[in-house]
Structures are given as C-alpha cells and as structure tokens.
Amino acid sequence: MSEIELHRKLLGDEVRNDALAEALKRVIRPGMSVADIGAGSGFLSFLARRLGADHCHLYEYSDALGLARELARRNKVTGLTFVHAHSSEVKKPPRADVVVSETLGNFALEEGLLETLVDARRFVKPGGALIPAALTQFVAPVTHRRLQAEIDVFGRASHGLDLGPAREVALNNMYVKTVRADELGEARQWDRIAFAGAGKPPASLRKGAARWSGLAGTTVHGFALWWQVELVPGVTLSTSPLAPPTHWEQVYLPLLQPVTPRPGQDLDLALTSDTRNGVRLVWETRVLDGGKPASSQRQDLARGRL
Numbered sequence: 525m526s527e528i529e530l531h532r533k534l535l536g537d538e539v540r541n542d543a544l545a546e547a548l549k550r551v552i553r554p555g556m557s558v559a560d561i562g563a564g565s566g567f568l569s570f571l572a573r574r575l576g577a578d579h580c581h582l583y584e585y586s587d588a589l590g591l592a593r594e595l596a597r598r599n600k601v602t603g604l605t606f607v608h609a610h611s612s613e614v615k616k617p618p619r620a621d622v623v624v625s626e627t628l629g630n631f632a633l634e635e636g637l638l639e640t641l642v643d644a645r646r647f648v649k650p651g652g653a654l655i656p657a658a659l660t661q662f663v664a665p666v667t668h669r670r671l672q673a674e675i676d677v678f679g680r681a682s683h684g685l686d687l688g689p690a691r692e693v694a695l696n697n698m699y700v701k702t703v704r705a706d707e708l709g710e711a712r713q714w715d716r717i718a719f720a721g722a723g724k725p726p727a728s729l730r731k732g733a734a735r736w737s738g739l740a741g742t743t744v745h746g747f748a749l750w751w752q753v754e755l756v757p758g759v760t761l762s763t764s765p766l767a768p769p770t771h772w773e774q775v776y777l778p779l780l781q782p783v784t785p786r787p788g789q790d791l792d793l794a795l796t797s798d799t800r801n802g803v804r805l806v807w808e809t810r811v812l813d814g815g816k817p818a819s820s821q822r823q824d825l826a827r828g829r830l
Contacts, residue, residue: 527588531565533771540761540770544626545571547755551622551653552577559647561611561625561640566592568624570601579603585610612643623647624655630700631775632659632751634803638728641719656753657720660713663734665744665791668707671776672745675699695778696828698805703748703774705765709736714795730797740787747793749775777807780821789813
C-alpha cells in the first residue's frame with residue numbers, strides 16, 4: 525500500500541486535525557520556534573506557521589518529506605527547515621519552544637510514540653511545550669461474540685482438518701476493529717504516561733492490571749483497548765467507542781476460550797506492553813474465586829508471529 529493512503533487518512537481526519545490545531549493555537553505565540561517530529565506531510569508545521577510561529581523544523585525519515593516540500597511551495601509556507609532523518613538520529617538539535625509529534629497508532633504505542641517523545645525532550649527549550657503531554661490507556665471486556673466470531677474461523681471452514689496450531693497463532697494477536705459501545709462491559713484505566721516535564725522518563729516496559737466484579741453469568745470473549753491523549757491542558761483526543769470517530773479504531777484482544785464468571789467470581793486482566801524492540805503485548809486473563817485462580821489463559825504477541 526502506498527504511504528499516501530496513511531496521509532490521506534490523517535489529512536481527512538477532522539477530529540484529529542481540529543484537536544491538534546486547537547492545541548497548537550493554545551501554546552504558540554508570535555516569534556516562537558516549533559519542532560515537528562514525524563512531520564509526514566508537514567500539515568502541523570503549516571498550521572503552526574499560520575498561528576504565528578517564526579520557524580519550524582520538520583523531522584521526517586520517510587519520503588513523505590518530499591510531499592511536505594511540495595505542499596509548502598503550493599501553499600506559500602516559508603520559514604521551514606526540512607530534515608530528512610529520524611529525530612533520534614539528529615545530534616544536538618536546535619531547541620524549540622513547542623515540540624509536537626503525532627505518532628499515535630491504533631494501539632497507542634505501536635509506532636514508537638513513547639520512545640520518540642522521551643527522546644523529544646532534547647528538542648524542547650526549558651519551559652517549552654511538548655505535544656502530546658500525556659497518554660491514558662483503557663481496557664474493557666467484550667461481552668458480544670461478533671468480533672471473536674470474525675477472527676476464530678478455524679472450525680467453520682476446515683473441511684474436517686485440525687487447524688488448532690493456526691488458531692493458536694491467530695488468537696495470540698491483536699486486531700484493529702471498530703468496537704461498539706453496546707458490546708462492552710465497564711472500562712478500566714490500565715496505564716497512564718506523562719511525556720512532558722523534566723522528571724524521570726517513562727519506561728518502555730509498561731505493566732497494568734484491571735479487575736471486574738459483577739460479571740456473573742456474562743460471557744467475555746476478549747478485551748477492547750483504546751486511548752486518550754492530553755495534547756495540552758484542556759485539549760484531548762480519544763479513540764473511545766463513545767468519542768467522535770477518527771481514522772483510528774479500537775484494538776481487540778481475543779481470548780483462547782470465552783470465560784463466564786459465576787456468582788462471587790471476579791475477572792482479572794494483567795497487561796504488559798514492551799516497545800523496546802518493536803511491539804510485544806502480553807495479556808493474562810484469570811477468573812478468581814475467593815481471590816484464587818479458578819482458570820487462567822495467557823496470550824503473547826510473540827507467539828502470534830509466523
């Protein structure tokens with residue numbers, strides 16, 4: 525697929541673009557400098573210049589930077605420096621008043637957002653703004669079988685063959701899906717990351733947990749993940765099934781077998797995200813009876829690769 529398909533989705537996403545434009549509007553003052561990390565087509569830098577930024581550095585390692593140059597010429601946007609490199613490769617970058625990086629994925633961290641923003645601290649002037657400032661990740665049990673039925677196809681068309689090994693690989697994967705609010709149990713926050721500030725940088729190895737009571741008699745087929753970012757104070761962007769739709773969707777984590785807690789039992793989920801070398805997500809599901817495991821299943825993206 526051509527890279528323009530990604531940028532077509534980004535440029536056509538009104539919810540995303542409006543939120544980012546509002547965030548820039550709230551922090552940019554005339555004469556400020558901006559660093560646009562993962563600049564892509566240059567859209568955010570063009571907005572920043574229109575809002576009064578004096579100069580923008582665009583850091584982009586892909587050939588989309590050529591498109592950014594062409595769009596800048598077409599729209600007569602000046603005051604831009606184009607840097608054809610990954611931001612992490614840039615030694616001693618000039619510091620900017622505002623640093624913006626929209627490198628969010630359907631699973632928020634799948635495009636290196638965390639590592640990019642930790643490194644982006646090198647680009648920010650003391651007292652400057654880093655966009656986005658924080659990320660919160662949510663999870664909810666999926667109580668409708670629709671998504672699981674779309675994925676777990678290995679018994680329907682097998683012509684009597686045992687496709688168990690293929691099924692196990694498939695169910696150790698995460699899937700980008702549109703999840704309906706009426707298919708979900710209650711949401712829980714399982715992780716929050718603060719990117720801005722001068723404190724200890726957040727770790728790429730993230731661990732979180734969630735627990736649900738009161739699901740007796742309810743069958744859970746998997747879990748849905750989504751996120752919300754605080755771009756700047758008062759401006760957020762979300763992929764919640766309850767939020768205005770964007771080009772992003774939710775992520776579905778299937779179970780190997782559905783679980784139906786009995787009265788008095790709790791459902792417990794432990795999540796581990798490791799983005800030190802690509803993306804590895806592990807999800808361990810347990811039904812607890814009096815605090816003790818009655819059943820458990822553990823899934824791992826590392827087992828979902830061929």
